[in-house]
Amino acid sequence: MGQPHSDDEGTVAEAEAEAAEISTPEQPLGTVGKRLDRRSPFFVGMTAAAGVAVTYGLIQLLAGAAQILILVGLALFLAIGLEPAVSWLVTRRFPRWLAVVTVFVVAFAAIGGFFAAAIPVIVEQTTALVTKAPEYLREAQDHNTLLGRLNERFHLQQAIQSVAGSSGGLTSGVLGAGKAVFGVLTDALIVVVLTIYFVADLPRIRSTLYRLIPHSRRPRAILIGDNIFAKVGGYVLGNLAVSVIAGVLTLTWLLIFGVPYAALLAIAVAVLDLIPVVGSVIGGVLISLVALTVSLPVCLATIGFALVYRLAEDYLLVPKIIGTALKVPALVTVVAVLLGGALLGVIGALVAIPVAAAILLLAQEVLYPRLDKA
Template sequence: MGQQHSDPGGLEHGPSRPAARSRRKLPVRAAGNGADPVGADLVGEAHETTAAINGEDRPIGRPDALLDSRSPFLVGMMGAAGVAVMVALVEVIVTARAVLVLIGLALFIAVGLAPVVSWLVRRGLPRWAAVTVVCVSLLGVTGGFLAAAIPTLVSQATAFAAQAPALLRSLTDHASLLGKLNDRFHVQQSIEHSVSTDGTALLGGVLGASVIVLNVASSTLVVVVLLMYFLSALPQLRVGLHRLVPNSRRARVIQLSDEIAARVGSYVLGTAVLALIAGTVTFIWMLSLGLPYPLLLAILVALLDLVPVIGSTIGGIAVFLVALTVSLPVALASAVFFVLYRLTEDYLLVPKIVGRAVQVSALATVVAVLFGGALFGVIGAIVAIPATAAVQLIVREVAIPRLDRA
């Protein structure tokens, strides 16, 4: 066999490899007993076109690849697609903001209760039994407390509603302390405007209150259901998230996530204990002085104490205003009591109960609470401190060492 010489056109000594491949892929239609002449012409034309394209006689050069990753057009298209995806993602987050807040709150509480479940599992209970015990205990304590507190709350709220006209009359007395406060801050006008007697505003207020109650009840049910699922599937969720991390960094990520979970758990349990102490102390104080609505205000102080920095202060102001209806010395004594309790909580109870789990400076705490409250309301203010502690831990353990090595 003689050696074939290269032909510039690729047509004289047979087609090139791409052309031969094209010839095998283009069958000729049969027409009766012979080949279709139209089909044969099309095949021959395709072979000639392919051979000409693959030939080397191209005065302006051979074509490059179809897609060049460094092409400005391709880079611009990919950048525009990335921007569109991010805009759509942000819109989804904003639209589903309320649902995401409930999911985050349930996950936050689940991480806080995870140490209790782990303790029960180490004592020999299966995980499903430990989760059931924790959830049933939590619901039992909450239900028992509400069953015991609701009758008293209803009676105190009824008494407060019955005394509301007398309170309004005291606001019009310019010689009383409440009257002077009314003259300065126009409290009576604000109350009359919010509960006007034309029927429309009152009906709107009742319907609005009903909607709020329904929303709170449905949100609570959603959080409870999500809490049960999160507590049951928390180990699987952790493993799944860790599998998304490259193997070379997985051990480090596991250590950081375990440390963050431990800090969040300590913070949640410690904050619940502090709120219980604040409510109990307030209830005892108000009973000792004979102040009205002790249980109602004690529950209010306990709930507000869950909000860091400003919660207990707002609760103390509420008790102070109620104490003003008794006498000025009792109100001043209540103010002094809450100032002393706030100092005791900040410098004695918090270090003993929460410990060093959340090491956040005072300035970072205030800024985090303000941002969290502005973004997500009360729930954002509650989770702001542990979230800041987690970010601070990641910055100290990951970002700063890399910057030092740079």
Template structure:
């Protein structure tokens, strides 16, 4: 070891491999085996490898290592599942913010292509959304609260009116005990203290979640190119180009769906509001907002909204209720065959059966947020299956692995 690159390093290590900065003063009665090991440590510490070269790897297939790996895998899996359960609410906000960021990405990308800085483009989008929301609340918050309170307070009277007017409603109400259930739902926790504290807790939680969601969405949107590049870095070099093509196709599907679904929901709510005002159906504003929210849920949402509004319209007259049913059927056809193809085009192609199953599973797992995110997730999953799984299954080979078998 006369080569200069093999001389012991003098950067904090003392004679015989013992550091000047650890365990001083050096014990004089140190065991001989430790002294010999420190001498060997000084010999293997070089300029190129100050901490020595790695030794022989452990036998990964030894019974001990297999048992340790299995036990560690179980512990990590259980811990990760517990972490997901405990952080469920926070993860829902993160996932929702990511989907919203992907949803506004087409608008932000369009603005950046027209020489607007990305940060400025995100700011413009958020300012426009917040201004529209603030304008709506400023104009409608008072009648919205009044109508919502009146809808709840007069619900028993409206039900009794329907029972007196329509015998079929009375028989159904008696069989299902709708009077008792409705009264119980209204009077539950209506004490002054419980109602005030409960309302305050709900409002505070909603405001907090909205602020967090907005901040996360703005962050994800402003840093979307960097996040996109970081995701693609996890793919091997040989597979990265195809991963980029598939990933960008998924982003385009999700973005087109989120943005298009919001716009369609807004149009549906406006048309519903005009219809309800025309026929003097009570609580028009509250019911229109309900339609806007429920219409975000594919297939099931608009149907549920139509049933609720048809029941409310029944308090006006039976012809108005039947006309309202026809209006929602017509609105559904317009939405499916006119608005959706024009606004979203063919960005999201999910069969109706898959849509229903995805919405049901998403709602069962994550509530209304899961139902809203079910369709873009299903669209992404179908794209991955079509591009990755089906081609692999179609490439059937014989036992030798050389000759392709013709598909039947």
């Protein structure tokens, strides 16, 4: 191009002459030149800048999809927890699809039967609570009653009114509660659907994850990974069993002593007990406060019941049902639950213990042996 060339082009003209020499019929565009020096300041700077940009983009992507990723992680966690039941049926000559259908039919039947029996009682007790609310308000304003003296000392009524006022009034509070309930139901539906898909396809997911590991390390990775899966499964089923026991014992205790709203409180205790360490404490405080509306002796007895059950759960139920599978020290359990709750709220506290068990297993089987040989 631009023929003929003049001397004013300088080094460009020289490069043009050299280009004409290296062009051959076999390689009209010349041979491949030397690779760029990856140690040059320009190349290092561009690589670092590209790495920072990609890292920042990934962080923004994860932050934007955090809510969905949490739901996906929770669904996978539940799927691993249900896998022992599915595997048990498969070993009994059930096809995988039939085993998955059987497990979910039984689970939905149990949940449906529970709500069918509990909803009428919940509605009845909620109606009674709303009906007696004015009476409780009058007692709170009467300095001669126990509730009034507690209100005078701890300013309970002002605290409730400030919470109600900060929500923008009754209408906005109801709308906010409706949005919250709709959001919870939507998230629950997403988790259920994802859990079904994960359970149905878990063998393929498992094999895909193991194929990402080099062939030489794959056998040991399978042993460690399956051990972690077993720990998660044992924890999910065991935690659910302990929660059911807590709800049943609480319901029995409250019915014996005539504490109002026994079904509501028992369900609340069972749900709260799913949260390790702090859940049973919150449940005990809740039922003790409601028992105070009956009498002070009943309240003290309920506090004693909550303490005794907490000790029995920590030193009898959990070691027998969950402790055998996880083998996590008490200190690690408390720290893991606190960190999980601070990072991901209730879901973080729920999955913290099996995650801590997995980290401990990896440390014992991989990290410590290498450090001992270093």
